[in-house]
Amino acid sequence: MNSALQVEDLRMVMPSTEGDLQLLRGVSFSVAKGEAVGIVGESGSGKTLTLRAAIGLIPPGASVTGRVRIDGESVLDLSGRPLAQLRRDKAGMVFQDPHAAINPVYRVADFLTEPWRKAPGRERAAAGERATQLLSRCQIADPARVLASFPHQLSGGMLQRVMIAAAMMRDPGVLLADEPTTALDVTTQSEVLALMNEVRAERGASLVLITHDIGVVAAICDRILVMYRGRIIEELTPAQLYAGQISEPYTEALLSCRPDVTHRRDRLPVVAAGAFDERYAD
Amino acid sequence: MSTVLPAGQAPATLRSSRVGLWFFAGTSLALVAIALLAPLLAPHDPNAGDVLQVLQPPSPEHPLGTDASGRDLLSRLIYGSRTALLGPLVVVVVATSAGTALGILGAWRRGWVDSLVGRVFDLVFSFPSMLLALLFIAVMSPGLTTAALAVSIAFVPPIGRLVRASALREVNEPYVQALQTQGFGPFYICSRHVLPNLWPVILAQVTTAFGYAMIELAGVSFLGLGVQEPTADWGKMIQTGQGSIVRGYPQESLYAGIVLVVAVVCFISLGDILTGHKNGRRG
Numbered sequence: 001m002n003s004a005l006q007v008e009d010l011r012m013v014m015p016s017t018e019g020d021l022q023l024l025r026g027v028s029f030s031v032a033k034g035e036a037v038g039i040v041g042e043s044g045s046g047k048t049l050t051l052r053a054a055i056g057l058i059p060p061g062a063s064v065t066g067r068v069r070i071d072g073e074s075v076l077d078l079s080g081r082p083l084a085q086l087r088r089d090k091a092g093m094v095f096q097d098p099h100a101a102i103n104p105v106y107r108v109a110d111f112l113t114e115p116w117r118k119a120p121g122r123e124r125a126a127a128g129e130r131a132t133q134l135l136s137r138c139q140i141a142d143p144a145r146v147l148a149s150f151p152h153q154l155s156g157g158m159l160q161r162v163m164i165a166a167a168m169m170r171d172p173g174v175l176l177a178d179e180p181t182t183a184l185d186v187t188t189q190s191e192v193l194a195l196m197n198e199v200r201a202e203r204g205a206s207l208v209l210i211t212h213d214i215g216v217v218a219a220i221c222d223r224i225l226v227m228y229r230g231r232i233i234e235e236l237t238p239a240q241l242y243a244g245q246i247s248e249p250y251t252e253a254l255l256s257c258r259p260d261v262t263h264r265r266d267r268l269p270v271v272a273a274g275a276f277d278e279r280y281a282d
Numbered sequence: 283m284s285t286v287l288p289a290g291q292a293p294a295t296l297r298s299s300r301v302g303l304w305f306f307a308g309t310s311l312a313l314v315a316i317a318l319l320a321p322l323l324a325p326h327d328p329n330a331g332d333v334l335q336v337l338q339p340p341s342p343e344h345p346l347g348t349d350a351s352g353r354d355l356l357s358r359l360i361y362g363s364r365t366a367l368l369g370p371l372v373v374v375v376v377a378t379s380a381g382t383a384l385g386i387l388g389a390w391r392r393g394w395v396d397s398l399v400g401r402v403f404d405l406v407f408s409f410p411s412m413l414l415a416l417l418f419i420a421v422m423s424p425g426l427t428t429a430a431l432a433v434s435i436a437f438v439p440p441i442g443r444l445v446r447a448s449a450l451r452e453v454n455e456p457y458v459q460a461l462q463t464q465g466f467g468p469f470y471i472c473s474r475h476v477l478p479n480l481w482p483v484i485l486a487q488v489t490t491a492f493g494y495a496m497i498e499l500a501g502v503s504f505l506g507l508g509v510q511e512p513t514a515d516w517g518k519m520i521q522t523g524q525g526s527i528v529r530g531y532p533q534e535s536l537y538a539g540i541v542l543v544v545a546v547v548c549f550i551s552l553g554d555i556l557t558g559h560k561n562g563r564r565g
Contacts, residue, residue, distance in 0.1 A: 088465025100456040
């Protein structure tokens, strides 16, 4: 087993008053060790659900079939302590809005070293040291001050660096990032993204990156998966994307919705709701 | 008792001002001090009667006069503050612990656990709290501890519901999910992360509940099922003073009643102000 993350025929069904909703309809992909994979698609296409399901976070009431393996362990068959251990040791997650994803009542140092809170003193000290190192690696100039700060005292960009450091604390095999730069200023977006990619690549972790921004994915990922209505409809390499070798009309449509600096357009096109439903029906 | 509702635009009164906070907090603390220092402050033994000095008017010897058994009223009022504060303290500790635990449990587990807890709360709500307390005391035996435990039962649902509502919002915050992805268990997340964020809500509710519990317990004592003779207690004093009122000596019931009202108003107002401050801060 050479892949860091393997998803096979993942299906998720949510019962509702208007019949069962097919949230994921057979998602399959695998991420090799050290590889970076981007998932793009419109809102509601199932990107986030796939990522959450990959570490066994299933929305209440939904039923899931299929297989997810992280480092060879079948995530969906685990529960309780083994699942918690897998989440803690083998996968790191970076969330969209760092201010919302970090409990505001504790200091950054507590957040980073939380898993070691009850560990023996020596391990705790080691964890603190590692936190300092990771923060400086994440281009934080004054780690000591940041460690002693509360989350609200830091900017979004700073805090997202903290989050990246937190995700890397255990040296996970795979880093899952759910739109990690959406909540940040445009100027810090590319910085944080590049940094995240460097840090995880240095440590040999794979990356699964969800974003709305195809340009971002093309820049840092080895492969791009396009999702629509709960399934992956196309897989591209950045080279194919740049060369315009796109076979699916939906991907074309999605690309045409991007603003473009070379052409002036008064209004951006949108992908009409349901325009591709027939083509991508079961 | 009632649940503290988030205050909207409150008019600028004593109860909403900063001065009010200090006034009510100060009075409440003074009450606590009086209860702690009762042996030093009371001029007489609260339980020592004197058949030759019954129903005396105020005098240098007895600043507030004496009751029908010739006991010093001021001393009995001062000692009465002990049971008056101790009872609600037990109620608040028991009811808050149980209510908070059940509220968070419901908010975290949702589904049938949440429904079950909610329906049990409804069931308890459907009885008047006094009736519930009397039923409980009828099964056990009268006394301060029994009375306090009995009143606690009725105080669990309001606190439980409030905590559940706040916890529900907290549990859906992204940071809770982030903690789950980091592999922390539910108990750890709830006790170390959710609970500290609920403290302001709980604290405000506790202060108000303290005031209501005081009335409730005084009521139980008034019915003769709480604190037993000869221990001094305000509710009990209102009851024993009744006989003297028709004979033209209202002071025992009157003084005990006044002190009780002042204490209750203080604690409830303090709770209201704390709730208001919390809302203001959260904006």
